[in-house]
Amino acid sequence: MGAPRLVVENLGCDRGGAxxxxxxxxxxxxxxxxxxxxxxxxxxxxxxxxxxxLTKPVExxxxxxxxxxxxxxxxxxxxxxxxxxxxxxxxxLTVGENLAFWMRLYRADKTEAAxxxxxxxxxxxxxxxAANLSAGQKKRLDFARALISRRTVxxxxxxxxxxxxxxxxxVTETLCQHLSKGCMAIIATHERLQIPSNDxxxx
Amino acid sequence: MNDLSNMVALIDRDFKLAFRLGGxxxxxxxxxxxxxxxxxxxxxxxxxxxxxxAPALVWLAAALSVQLASADLxxxxxxxxxxxxLTAEGQSLPLYVIAKCIALWTSAIVPFVVATPLFLMMYGLxxxxxxxxxxxxxxxxxxxxxxxxxxxxLNAGIRSGGLLTSALSAPITIPVLIFGVGASMAxxxxxxxxxxxxxxxVAICLxxxxxxxxxxxxxxxxxxx
Numbered sequence: 196m197g198a199p200r201l202v203v204e205n206l207g208c209d210r211g212g213a214x215x216x217x218x219x220x221x222x223x224x225x226x227x228x229x230x231x232x233x234x235x236x237x238x239x240x241x242x243x244x245x246x247x248x249l250t251k252p253v254e255x256x257x258x259x260x261x262x263x264x265x266x267x268x269x270x271x272x273x274x275x276x277x278x279x280x281x282x283x284x285x286x287x288l289t290v291g292e293n294l295a296f297w298m299r300l301y302r303a304d305k306t307e308a309a310x311x312x313x314x315x316x317x318x319x320x321x322x323x324x325a326a327n328l329s330a331g332q333k334k335r336l337d338f339a340r341a342l343i344s345r346r347t348v349x350x351x352x353x354x355x356x357x358x359x360x361x362x363x364x365x366v367t368e369t370l371c372q373h374l375s376k377g378c379m380a381i382i383a384t385h386e387r388l389q390i391p392s393n394d395x396x397x398x
Numbered sequence: 399m400n401d402l403s404n405m406v407a408l409i410d411r412d413f414k415l416a417f418r419l420g421g422x423x424x425x426x427x428x429x430x431x432x433x434x435x436x437x438x439x440x441x442x443x444x445x446x447x448x449x450x451x452a453p454a455l456v457w458l459a460a461a462l463s464v465q466l467a468s469a470d471l472x473x474x475x476x477x478x479x480x481x482x483x484l485t486a487e488g489q490s491l492p493l494y495v496i497a498k499c500i501a502l503w504t505s506a507i508v509p510f511v512v513a514t515p516l517f518l519m520m521y522g523l524x525x526x527x528x529x530x531x532x533x534x535x536x537x538x539x540x541x542x543x544x545x546x547x548x549x550x551x552l553n554a555g556i557r558s559g560g561l562l563t564s565a566l567s568a569p570i571t572i573p574v575l576i577f578g579v580g581a582s583m584a585x586x587x588x589x590x591x592x593x594x595x596x597x598x599x600v601a602i603c604l605x606x607x608x609x610x611x612x613x614x615x616x617x618x619x620x621x622x623x
Contacts, residue, residue, distance in 0.1 A: 244486075247486040249622055250622070251623075275486055275487045276487065277482070277487055279479045279482050280479075283478050284478065285411070285415060285474075285478070287415045287420060288415065296407055296408070300404055300489070346487070350486065
């Protein structure tokens with residue numbers, strides 16, 4: 196397992212037609228992480244969306260390279276995990292059913308899903324209606340996606356929002372394990388995570 | 399959605415959501431029954447009045463029921479970030495749209511199409527004629543759904559509610575209605591199932607099978623930007 200390399204030169208992005216981020220440079224290799232810091236509305240999520248290929252940059256260059264493919268403006272297909280600030284949890288389904296949907300998309304098995312639920316602190320809650328989860332529990336359920344995804348490039352938008360101290364420690368440890376496998380993470384956050392990373396401060 | 403198994407996973411998820419408490423599988427059927435029932439009461443019990451208008455009224459009820467069922471088809475997935483995650487993770491949006499359409503059609507549209515012969519008989523058509531018209535509505539329901547979900551995808555980015563979905567889908571819904579009612583009338587008048595109108599209806603259906611998922615996927619992709 197190994198992540199591609201990301202090279203970013205003089206990148207800029209807009210939000211709603213207004214310039215929010217300019218002049219971003221980054222060279223991220225397998226086993227490395229980048230944390231994007233900035234005040235509310237500074238453009239952290241917008242920049243993360245550009246890195247993930249959801250929106251196009253208005254200026255600059257972004258290149259993903261791996262040993263198996265040519266340089267491309269998007270990460271290799273099947274390598275990306277995206278945890279946004281919106282949580283794709285369906286209130287009408289149970290916790291187990293919500294995770295089972297993603298389990299099928301990620302070709303994971305039931306054992307992995309059960310293990311992921313246990314690791315994120317939702318053990319024994321597979322039959323609970325997701326509508327009854329707290330915001331922090333929904334965030335944990337979303338993070339369980341990361342554990343079963345087998346993806347090498349993680350994009351995380353405020354991964355510790357709504358999560359308690361114990362959950363923050365778990366997220367940090369999981370990210371360290373992820374990076375130690377030669378994978379990559381790009382994180383938009385207002386709260387520094389204690390992981391080795393490149394810091395991108397945007398005004 | 400990169401292959402069949404991913405589509406099946408999404409259809410399975412949408413099915414569970416549709417048939418749970420608060421799910422919307424019966425909304426189309428309920429609206430269909432209300433529309434057809436109220437119309438019958440408004441026009442009186444004379445079968446000589448109701449029967450000639452039955453195909454047009456049932457087709458109109460079908461078109462409006464489909465629009466009701468699909469108006470917010472993508473809104474939940476847009477609001478909770480599902481579409482954003484699928485797009486970022488490289489899943490095929492056209493296949494996602496097709497999966498949503500299959501789930502919608504089978505869970506919310508087929509039930510009222512199945513009930514159509516009963517309502518047509520209530521309007522005074524005989525059983526054989528009712529089944530023929532219901533069969534034509536069955537063929538016409540996918541293009542109605544595809545037109546409506548294309549508009550729903552466009553509306554997902556604008557967030558202007560279901561009324562706009564109806565307006566946006568009108569340019570495709572109206573031809574489907576014209577040829578659907580025409581094919582139904584031809585069936586009743588000439589007592590034959592196949593007609594030029596039915597051929598055009600099938601052609602519209604095939605055209606939309608190709609164009610609508612692509613158009614809807616593009617609309618959803620633009621809504622993310």
